[in-house]
Amino acid sequence: MNCFSCGGKHVFRLNLREVLKENNMFYCFYGTELCFIGTEKKGNQILLETQISIGKSENAIYGDDYFNNFKVFGKALKQLYLLNSKQKINCDCGKSEIHIQLFPDRLELRCAHCHSVKIIFAETEEDLSILMKKDKISLKEHNISCIDSINEENRDIKE
Numbered sequence: 192m193n194c195f196s197c198g199g200k201h202v203f204r205l206n207l208r209e210v211l212k213e214n215n216m217f218y219c220f221y222g223t224e225l226c227f228i229g230t231e232k233k234g235n236q237i238l239l240e241t242q243i244s245i246g247k248s249e250n251a252i253y254g255d256d257y258f259n260n261f262k263v264f265g266k267a268l269k270q271l272y273l274l275n276s277k278q279k280i281n282c283d284c285g286k287s288e289i290h291i292q293l294f295p296d297r298l299e300l301r302c303a304h305c306h307s308v309k310i311i312f313a314e315t316e317e318d319l320s321i322l323m324k325k326d327k328i329s330l331k332e333h334n335i336s337c338i339d340s341i342n343e344e345n346r347d348i349k350e
Contacts, residue, residue: 193292196223259296259314267298267313270322282307282330289330305332312339 192201196219203217205228215228216237227234258264271291274280281287286304300309307330312318317340325338 192217192225193290194219194223194225195293196225197221201225263316263319264293264298264313266319267311267322270319270325271298271300271311271328274325274328279327281328282332284330284332300328300330302330302332307332308335310335310337310339312337315340 192203194201199219201217201219205215209215210228212229216224217226217228219225227237271280275289280289280300282289282302282305284302284305284307286302288303290301290303292299292301296312296314298311298313300311301307309328309330311322311328313322318338321338321340328338330336
């Protein structure tokens with residue numbers, strides 16, 4: 192898992208018994224909560240407690256306003272999930288191990304093999320509209336390209 196808190200990646204290995212437990216909260220080495228796996232009821236309880244604590248904490252790192260437009264960002268993530276579940280996200284290099292990084296205004300898809308990057312802006316309804324029109328996302332080998340509302344065509348930058 193990518194970690195917002197320390198900027199690193201954390202790996203957790205679970206057996207089936209651990210996955211099926213009602214309450215699995217995973218943490219960064221520095222104590223930040225990373226991920227929850229469990230029942231919907233327990234998940235909703237944790238979310239409610241987190242919302243209350245964010246509202247009370249003056250030192251909260253990621254509050255409601257971390258993402259420039261949380262509603263658009265969430266819909267963009269959902270669209271990427273749907274495309275990925277249909278195996279519609281790949282890289283021209285043929286080794287489509289794609290990693291995702293989240294930023295306040297965009298998502299970045301990165302090929303683990305050739306290091307190509309696809310920057311997907313997710314700030315405005317126009318950005319979302321462009322993404323929703325995509326039926327496939329291809330990273331171009333050894334390139335950086337964008338999907339955004341400023342230019343509907345992907346802009347490619349040679350490395």
